[in-house]
Amino acid sequence: MSKISAPRSNREFIEACVKAGDAVRIKQEVDWENEAGAIVRRACELGAAAPFMEKIKDYPGFSYFGAPLSTYRRMAISLGMDPASSLPEIGKEYLKRTNSEPIAPVLVDRKDAPCKENILMGADVDLCKLPVPLVHDGDGGRYVGTWHAVVTKHPVRGDVNWGMYRQMMFDGRTMSGAVFPFSDLGKQLSEYYLPRGLSCPFATAIGLSPLAAMAACAPSPIPEPELVGMLSGEPARLVKCETNDLEVPADAEIIIEGEICPDYKVEEGPFGEYTGYRTSPRDFRVTFRVNCITYRNNATMTISNMGVPQDEGQLLRSFSLGLELEKLLRSQGIPVTGVYMHPRSTHHMMIVGVKPAYTGIAQQIAQLAFGSKLGPWFHMVMVVDDQTDIYNWDEVYHAFCTRCHPENGIHIYRNTTGTPLYPFATPHERKYSIGSKVLFDCLWPVDWDKTNDVPTLVSFKNVYPKDIQERVLANWESYGYPQVK
Amino acid sequence: MNQWEVFVMDMSELAEGKDLEISIRTLNPGKQKYTYKHVRAQVSSTLDKFPDQLQVRMGRGQLSQAKFSIKVIEEIRRLPPQYS
Numbered sequence: 308m309s310k311i312s313a314p315r316s317n318r319e320f321i322e323a324c325v326k327a328g329d330a331v332r333i334k335q336e337v338d339w340e341n342e343a344g345a346i347v348r349r350a351c352e353l354g355a356a357a358p359f360m361e362k363i364k365d366y367p368g369f370s371y372f373g374a375p376l377s378t379y380r381r382m383a384i385s386l387g388m389d390p391a392s393s394l395p396e397i398g399k400e401y402l403k404r405t406n407s408e409p410i411a412p413v414l415v416d417r418k419d420a421p422c423k424e425n426i427l428m429g430a431d432v433d434l435c436k437l438p439v440p441l442v443h444d445g446d447g448g449r450y451v452g453t454w455h456a457v458v459t460k461h462p463v464r465g466d467v468n469w470g471m472y473r474q475m476m477f478d479g480r481t482m483s484g485a486v487f488p489f490s491d492l493g494k495q496l497s498e499y500y501l502p503r504g505l506s507c508p509f510a511t512a513i514g515l516s517p518l519a520a521m522a523a524c525a526p527s528p529i530p531e532p533e534l535v536g537m538l539s540g541e542p543a544r545l546v547k548c549e550t551n552d553l554e555v556p557a558d559a560e561i562i563i564e565g566e567i568c569p570d571y572k573v574e575e576g577p578f579g580e581y582t583g584y585r586t587s588p589r590d591f592r593v594t595f596r597v598n599c600i601t602y603r604n605n606a607t608m609t610i611s612n613m614g615v616p617q618d619e620g621q622l623l624r625s626f627s628l629g630l631e632l633e634k635l636l637r638s639q640g641i642p643v644t645g646v647y648m649h650p651r652s653t654h655h656m657m658i659v660g661v662k663p664a665y666t667g668i669a670q671q672i673a674q675l676a677f678g679s680k681l682g683p684w685f686h687m688v689m690v691v692d693d694q695t696d697i698y699n700w701d702e703v704y705h706a707f708c709t710r711c712h713p714e715n716g717i718h719i720y721r722n723t724t725g726t727p728l729y730p731f732a733t734p735h736e737r738k739y740s741i742g743s744k745v746l747f748d749c750l751w752p753v754d755w756d757k758t759n760d761v762p763t764l765v766s767f768k769n770v771y772p773k774d775i776q777e778r779v780l781a782n783w784e785s786y787g788y789p790q791v792k
Numbered sequence: 793m794n795q796w797e798v799f800v801m802d803m804s805e806l807a808e809g810k811d812l813e814i815s816i817r818t819l820n821p822g823k824q825k826y827t828y829k830h831v832r833a834q835v836s837s838t839l840d841k842f843p844d845q846l847q848v849r850m851g852r853g854q855l856s857q858a859k860f861s862i863k864v865i866e867e868i869r870r871l872p873p874q875y876s
Contacts, residue, residue, distance in 0.1 A: 399803045435823040445853025449826050478827045574815050575855045585852040589799050
């Protein structure tokens, strides 16, 4: 693999974004209560540069970096690519790197770990010492973790998990968060810790390198510390926690160490969610007790502001879910041409391009997709043929509206895994995480005669002889039209 | 006078004339703003009946027009001792 020059820390990433015009330095004081969140939200909705807020009310010495990966340009920067790279190019690079050999992390001494520059233990531990923002007005609390990694380890198997589970500050030493039962942490808790009444050590790392955040957000089967290495082309630098045996990114801005309580729950939510709504009700949820806080000098807290598209949760999860499904389908020999989730679907619709090689291929795809570890995160699969550009919504929408038979092309799967976050779900379904799924099969049936039964697509590219197409393209401007970019 | 806020799914959760066990968050300015306490308290729609003020939000964060006064009788420590 050629040398990758990706930002190795949140600080390097901010510098790279500022240099590329993809982040702005905000020098004036910003209030942690709503104002910072509102700036990030507006930046997301405009697709604007990421705000780097250097002066926070009540919290001298701290800063915020909002909307870190809410555009494909910033995603390209995070991978060390040209910011102008196209989405297919970024996807191809992601697949290349994540199909490479795993790169194990290295453990560094604590003196070489910037995240240890300040350490709060015992009576000094107080989350209120951190500039925890009120992200949206009306949220159930100030959210510590919106763009971060919750690090845990299975005590027997030793599996390390970094996951992005939202965390609300309940009081100075307590956080609560939404951990779905089908998530890696949810399974770990229900399989091991809760039945034994044991607390689960955790560490929350905030202000990660963008590729560490990408790894924490990706539904990949590869352990996240190794995935970071594969994405960045060099080992992730980890350091031991102060109060448990977990290892955390040494260059993170803030580390919060503690234990997940098996026998104590406090309320969490509501919160503005990735679907663009506040859907899940306030409830007693997984509770994190904090034992230690470490942080860098002049620490920067990262903020993701979830809401209507598009924020980094939608963009990155759409990106990684699509590519992980593509890997899965290819591993099963399905002749896919690509898989894409439009971020504006709030990662609910998977669009799969495939060569319609045999009858039932769309159903096979849907069953694999919905039945996989990825499945609980989306509820729609749309399968189009290999002539449809899956990245071009106009083409996909046309295929959907014209090729999906209302009776034969729509397949509904009932009583599947759901989440309380689905806005369309009934209160009963939300309470019990009951889902349902749908496949939109937009392929021409294989048993139709290709000459006499399959309609001909009437488009410039499809119905005119090549020489005519070339002549029209060559003369386009002389006809009086502006140049097409 | 302290200012507090509570989240409820239904206003009937704020019954007057009896002790309630609720989680309330402080709206007093400062770094502790929006942190919670779990308390035993009484509330009243008569705003000058009790010393503190209570604002109400519904389950999805909607601010209610209803206002209450509140008397915090005691903080309830539910946290198991091993986490103290």
